[in-house]
Amino acid sequence: MKANAVRNWLTAYFLTLTVILGAYVLLLSQTMLLPISKQEGTDAIEIIIPVLIGQLTIMFQWFAAPPPAKDTTVPIAPWLVKAPPILVTIILVLAIVMLVVGNLGEGSAWAPSPGVFKAVVTFSVTILNATTFLIIARYFRSVT
Amino acid sequence: MSPSGLATAPSGRFSARIEQTVPQIRPPVPQKRPNTALDGSQVSSGDALLMTGGHRSTKDVGGRRVGYQAGLKHESRSKGFQRSSPFCIWGQNAASLMYVGSIFGLLITAGCYNRIPLVIDGVERRLADHSRRGPHENIRPGLPTHIELGGIDCESGGCLCQGEPVWYDLVPVSGRKRVALAARLERLDNSPLFGRYTLTTALEDVEQIRYRFTRSLFLPTPDSMMKTIAWPEAWTRKLGQLPSRIWLEAGVRTDRDGLPLEETFSTALPIAALVGDDLFQVVIRPRRLPNVACMLAVHYGAPVFAFNRTSHARSDSVSRAYLNTLRVIFGEPPLQATAVVDAGTPPGEIWLRREFKRSLILGSPYFELSTYVIKWWQNTSWLPTFSRPPDVETIVLSLQVSQSLTRAVGINATYSEPTIEQVARFRDRVVSAVAQAQKVVCDQFHGKMGVPLPAFVGDTQPTGIMCSIEGPP
Numbered sequence: 059m060k061a062n063a064v065r066n067w068l069t070a071y072f073l074t075l076t077v078i079l080g081a082y083v084l085l086l087s088q089t090m091l092l093p094i095s096k097q098e099g100t101d102a103i104e105i106i107i108p109v110l111i112g113q114l115t116i117m118f119q120w121f122a123a124p125p126p127a128k129d130t131t132v133p134i135a136p137w138l139v140k141a142p143p144i145l146v147t148i149i150l151v152l153a154i155v156m157l158v159v160g161n162l163g164e165g166s167a168w169a170p171s172p173g174v175f176k177a178v179v180t181f182s183v184t185i186l187n188a189t190t191f192l193i194i195a196r197y198f199r200s201v202t
Numbered sequence: 203m204s205p206s207g208l209a210t211a212p213s214g215r216f217s218a219r220i221e222q223t224v225p226q227i228r229p230p231v232p233q234k235r236p237n238t239a240l241d242g243s244q245v246s247s248g249d250a251l252l253m254t255g256g257h258r259s260t261k262d263v264g265g266r267r268v269g270y271q272a273g274l275k276h277e278s279r280s281k282g283f284q285r286s287s288p289f290c291i292w293g294q295n296a297a298s299l300m301y302v303g304s305i306f307g308l309l310i311t312a313g314c315y316n317r318i319p320l321v322i323d324g325v326e327r328r329l330a331d332h333s334r335r336g337p338h339e340n341i342r343p344g345l346p347t348h349i350e351l352g353g354i355d356c357e358s359g360g361c362l363c364q365g366e367p368v369w370y371d372l373v374p375v376s377g378r379k380r381v382a383l384a385a386r387l388e389r390l391d392n393s394p395l396f397g398r399y400t401l402t403t404a405l406e407d408v409e410q411i412r413y414r415f416t417r418s419l420f421l422p423t424p425d426s427m428m429k430t431i432a433w434p435e436a437w438t439r440k441l442g443q444l445p446s447r448i449w450l451e452a453g454v455r456t457d458r459d460g461l462p463l464e465e466t467f468s469t470a471l472p473i474a475a476l477v478g479d480d481l482f483q484v485v486i487r488p489r490r491l492p493n494v495a496c497m498l499a500v501h502y503g504a505p506v507f508a509f510n511r512t513s514h515a516r517s518d519s520v521s522r523a524y525l526n527t528l529r530v531i532f533g534e535p536p537l538q539a540t541a542v543v544d545a546g547t548p549p550g551e552i553w554l555r556r557e558f559k560r561s562l563i564l565g566s567p568y569f570e571l572s573t574y575v576i577k578w579w580q581n582t583s584w585l586p587t588f589s590r591p592p593d594v595e596t597i598v599l600s601l602q603v604s605q606s607l608t609r610a611v612g613i614n615a616t617y618s619e620p621t622i623e624q625v626a627r628f629r630d631r632v633v634s635a636v637a638q639a640q641k642v643v644c645d646q647f648h649g650k651m652g653v654p655l656p657a658f659v660g661d662t663q664p665t666g667i668m669c670s671i672e673g674p675p
Contacts, residue, residue, distance in 0.1 A: 093567035093612040157612070161567055164560055165613030172615045 059136045062129045064197055068190065069117045071143045076110040079150065092154065093161040098172040102179045109183050113194055120198040134193065142189035146182045153178040321370065321473050321484040322386060325416060325451050328397035329390070336395025336413050336460040343395075343454045343466050345417050349431045350469045354414070354453040355399050369489050370472060372437055372482040380481050387449050387474055390416040395460055399453075412453045413460060416473065419448050441482070445475040499625050500604045501632040506640050507599040507649070508670045517597050520647050520671055521578065524599070525552060527639040528576060536562035536631055539574055552576040561609055563627050564620075569613045573606045574632070598668075603632050637667070644669035 080103065086092040087099030094102070132139075153175055160169020170178075328334070351370070375383050395413035421427040427444045438444065450470040454462045474483045507524065509517040532539050532554050539554035547553045554574040561570035581598045605628060608617035620628075644651055649671040 088567065088611055090566045094615065095611040098611075098615075160614075161569075161612050165558070165569060167614075169612065169614050172612060 059132050059134065059139065060129050061132050061197055064132055064134075064139055064193070065117070065120070067139065068143075068194060068197075069114075069121070072110060072113050072117065075143070075147065076107065076114060079110075080107055082154075090161070091158060093157055094172040094175060098176065102176050105176065105179050106183050109187070113191065116194060116198050132197070139190070139193055142185055146185050149178060149182055149185075318373075319486040321451075321471060321486060322383070322390075322449075324486075325390065325414075325471075325473055326386065328414060329393060329416070331397065334396060334398040336398070336456070338460055339394045341395055341460065341462065342392060343415060343452075343462050345419060345450065345452055345470065346466045346468050347430065348468060349419075349450065349452075351432060351434065351450075351472045352469045354451065354467060354469050354471055355401055355412070368486045370484050371487050372440065372475065373485050375481050375483050383474065383481060383483060387418070390449055390451075390473065391418050393417075395454070395456070398460075401453075410455050411458060412455050412467070413462075414451055414453050416449065416451050419450060421446055421448065441477050443477060445477045445482075447476040449473040449475070498604055498606050499629065500602065501629040502636050503600075503602040505598045505600045505668055506636070507644075508668050509597040509599070510670060511673045512597065512671055513674070514597070516671075516674070517580070517599070520643060520649075521580070521599055523646065524639060524643045525576070525578065527642050528552070528636070529554070531635045531639050532574060532576075537572075537574070537635060538562060539572060542573065550577060550579055558613060563631055564609060564624055567611050568609050569611075569615075569617075570607065570609045571617050572628075575604045575606075577602045577604070601636065603636060605632065640667075640669055644671070647671050 083092065083099045083103050087094050088096050092099065153170060156168075156170050157175055160166045353368070393416040395415050397414035399412055399414070400409045401412050419430065421430060421444070424444045427433065427446075431448065433444060449472070451473060452470040453467045455464045455467070456462050472484045474481065476482075507517075507520060509520065529541070529552065531537075537554075537556070538559070539556040542553035542555045545553065552575075554576070556570060556572045558569055558571055560566065561568040564570065578599060578601050581600070607620055607625065607628060609620050609624065610617045641651065643649075649669040651669050652667050
């Protein structure tokens with residue numbers, strides 16, 4: 059995998075995740091599409107958004123003034139780059155779907171509570187922190 | 203003489219204040235601090251007391267800021283300005299001054315529209331309302347021997363469960379406003395009964411007629427003060443000493459003719475206080491509570507049926523039909539509550555619950571945990587049937603509906619207190635359900651809706667619409 063491809067993929071991923079997740083939680087909390095209170099939605103945002111915004115800042119700083127280096131091949135297997143973000147996305151989507159479906163109609167006992175949702179968000183950030191953030195630190199290093 | 207400096211009149215029921223050597227309101231003393239109040243008729247000063255220094259401090263700070271900023275500005279531009287006269291400096295910064303002045307003007311304007319409500323204003327407003335005056339000018343009840351300070355009803359006090367809760371604060375008054383306030387207070391020294399209001403008792407759920415009156419109380423020694431009034435500890439800390447005179451608005455229960463029936467209510471609304479040589483007036487401040495809704499909200503409480511010359515069997519039959527109809531209507535959307543079976547229900551009460559179900563009143567995504575307590579009684583039900591007085595021809599069935607409500611966003615979220623608006627939505631539905639059941643049963647038993655209470659009920663003031671059912675015996 060080429061270095062630029064890694065950078066483009068990660069930037070597109072984090073930009074999409076940050077915007078969609080932020081807008082979804084901010085706009086749809088306390089509705090049937092996200093049955094958690096506004097306060098709990100804000101709590102979730104406070105957990106995840108600062109971290110994601112930090113990564114985006116690093117990436118766009120690099121793209122704003124890219125170093126004149128050649129586009130070298132990265133000695134990292136592609137799945138190591140893509141798997142953690144994709145798995146995190148799956149976890150987040152699953153949590154939201156369970157939250158919505160579990161609260162349909164008269165509600166279900168297995169529906170995750172807002173506390174569980176926040177725990178899932180924290181877990182997702184932790185996974186990214188332990189995996190993808192290290193790759194970001196390496197491939198966007200020239201500026202940082 | 204009572205500890206409060208009051209004497210009991212020969213009647214034993216009422217008391218009148220005895221003139222004695224008392225501390226008088228002295229003429230205004232020179233100001234210790236400059237008084238720069240901006241509001242013509244309201245709080246004047248008080249940098250040491252909460253919030254009242256807003257106008258003054260803004261002005262002072264603003265005034266200092268102007269000079270300070272002007273000096274810095276010229277110093278950074280040219281040393282020549284430093285040698286200029288202050289008039290020159292100010293003249294060349296006219297634009298800056300106008301800018302600061304305009305901001306200051308806006309602050310003044312905003313301040314005028316945010317007047318702090320004074321207790322005395324409300325008292326004088328009620329006193330001026332002659333439609334609610336007591337019919338007997340010569341009845342002057344006295345204050346009780348022990349007084350708790352606070353609102354005597356939700357109109358003047360602001361209750362936690364009804365409307366906006368408030369708390370009271372003391373604000374010093376000085377200068378010309380002190381003279382004006384002293385004159386206003388003298389007029390409140392010994393008022394007749396005024397400001398008729400009703401108060402529903404919690405136990406009997408009966409509305410009582412009450413009248414207000416104002417008195418001033420002289421407290422020559424701290425000891426007499428402590429024995430007479432539960433003076434707030436926060437006020438003592440703020441003022442550093444106890445008052446020697448205090449003006450109060452109190453309430454007394456009367457009959458319909460304005461004749462007092464009981465001793466004066468022990469809670470009295472503070473209006474002003476004389477502390478040393480300083481005169482303080484009481485202001486009303488809203489209590490900033492995060493989510494006041496009251497766990498137990500009483501949605502309804504009023505007589506619903508009047509049985510005239512009706513046998514007990516028939517009145518019991520109507521009552522049963524009414525309660526059954528209530529159960530049915532409460533079991534239907536949007537209340538949709540079912541009978542509580544996991545707890546013993548006292549006689550005379552129905553408990554209905556909707557637990558961890560979607561709230562049809564609040565809508566998605568809210569879930570609710572509601573318990574409705576429907577309590578009913580007849581005005582003679584405390585007597586056994588055989589001992590009910592034979593000459594009582596009218597029986598009144600009263601009803602009270604209370605609700606304990608918590609709600610959550612999502613079924614498994616934390617259930618917490620609702621907002622005031624959410625409680626109001628439930629109240630509307632409950633009142634509607636009660637009226638609907640009343641109408642159904644009234645029609646079923648050929649009753650007549652909208653009939654006033656018969657005279658024998660006495661002091662009660664019905665708040666709902668009654669259905670009157672006549673005979674047969």
